Amino acid sequence: MGDIKHRVGLIGWPADHSVSPAMQNAAFKDLGLADWEYDLLPTPPNELEVRVKNLHERGYVGANVTVPHKQKIMPFLGSIALSARGANAVNTLIWEEHHFVGHNTDVFGIRADLESNGVDLKNLRALVLGAGGAAHAAVLAMTNAGAQVTIINRHSQRAWDLYRNVKRGVTSKFNVAVHERSALGKIVSQVDLIMNCTSAGMWPHYVQESPWPDEVPFPSGIIAYDMVYRPTVTRFMRQAADAGSRAIGGLGMLVQQGAAAFHLWTGKEPNTEVMLNAAKNYLEEAKD
Ligand SMILES: NC(=O)c1ccc[n+]([C@@H]2O[C@H](COP(=O)([O-])OP(=O)(O)OC[C@H]3O[C@@H](n4cnc5c(N)ncnc54)[C@H](OP(=O)(O)O)[C@@H]3O)[C@@H](O)[C@H]2O)c1
Incomplete structure (x- = not known):
């Protein structure tokens, strides 16, 4: 826990059972990024603004955003990148200097x-x-x-x-x-x-x-x-x-949008095969 310097996570409600932690943590491990960790940030709608406000001081340098917050989060961000403006939705946050910027890697x-x-x-x-x-x-x-x-x-x-x-x-x-x-x-x-x-x-x-x-x-x-x-x-x-x-x-898209978010956070290209296999293994073990 103490060795983690860069936190990222998934803001959603509900956010449990997401494939993303398995997929992103496998990609961090694969590139030797031992001080990065992806976790879940379950956030009910009435706590969204506070979640964004406290995120950076809790050590988070980025996040993914999922249902039902992709549009509602936009007013709480410092700025919105072109990709997210066009799609009218944010699925990725990255901390830049003094605020979070909203991107859309689904596109x-x-x-x-x-x-x-x-x-x-x-x-x-x-x-x-x-x-x-x-x-x-x-x-x-x-x-x-x-x-x-x-x-x-x-x-x-x-x-x-x-x-x-x-x-x-x-x-x-x-x-x-x-x-x-x-x-x-x-x-x-x-x-x-x-x-x-x-x-x-x-x-x-x-x-x-x-x-x-x-x-x-x-x-x-x-x-x-x-x-x-x-x-x-x-x-x-x-x-x-x-x-x-x-x-x-949609698994291929999930990996590609996740890989684009990974690149925004770390500046590095993840191995998408590693991410896909981690996602498949997670789903296989979950046996819905
Ligand atoms: N593969 C990926 O990487 C990826 C990325 C993003 C999203 N997704 C998936 O895409 C899906 C949609 O996500 P979203 O963010 O767009 O959700 P959303 O904003 O809540 O929109 C849901 C859409 O589904 C429609 N809908 C819901 N149930 C329906 C039904 N029984 N029959 C017909 N239409 C129905 C809604 O229609 P109304 O407007 O008429 O209610 C609305 O158009 C989710 O399953 C999500 O997991 C996958």
Whole structure:
């Protein structure tokens, strides 16, 4: 405990059972960073401001931020980096001189993982399901890489909020449309990739759910990307695979966003294989 000079942690509510400590601590160990440690910082919403205020004096030089704080934390930070402004959400903090700066490494993570899976984003026709923080990052990342994006969300007003927020952060052609959920059947023949950016399918409460309605046949020969990483195979992924589409889970993105945060904190490149194996081992041992 006394040998730890640099602390980082996960601010969320709840924050228990996260994969991140296993993944980040394995990367610190791999690079011989024995005085770094990643732990959990469970923070109920009414304690968020105090958490940020006290963080640095408790030895923390950075943090990750997760549900439900990714937007609510923004007013408590000293400044917001461009990546987080565009996504209208913060998932990483780094202490710089006198205050915490908010970044968003999900935007990098989603693009890096799609590219490492060989997905060419230029002119790709993508359908994003969801309109929360993860969907903001996905729409921003894919639009900036030249994709055409359609957004559908359970509550369409949130999809329009996402449209307006991301429009401010896009640096290339803004090729984004919003549709009602009822239009899904028509749109589906015109997409190359469908991305689940909702919480449907996520352990522990939503494992039985999928954002894809049973009454709409899942298309074949396309890519289905699920941001959900726990369980590693979701109901949405099974619907896609059963229809003859390629299903990719969210673990690769989790590693990429974590690697980008690691780099911001330490200035070093972590070994993403080590991080992926640590995440897989953790999930294997957890046996949800
Ligand atoms: N792989 C990664 O690295 C990574 C990174 C970030 C997030 N994620 C995952 O992405 C998911 C979304 O995270 P978030 O931060 O965007 O959460 P969020 O801001 O709370 O947004 C949740 C979204 O899910 C929708 N939703 C929830 N349950 C649904 C259901 N049963 N059917 C259809 N839509 C549903 C909500 O729709 P309404 O607006 O209509 O309520 C909203 O659009 C989480 O599971 C998270 O773990 C993964």
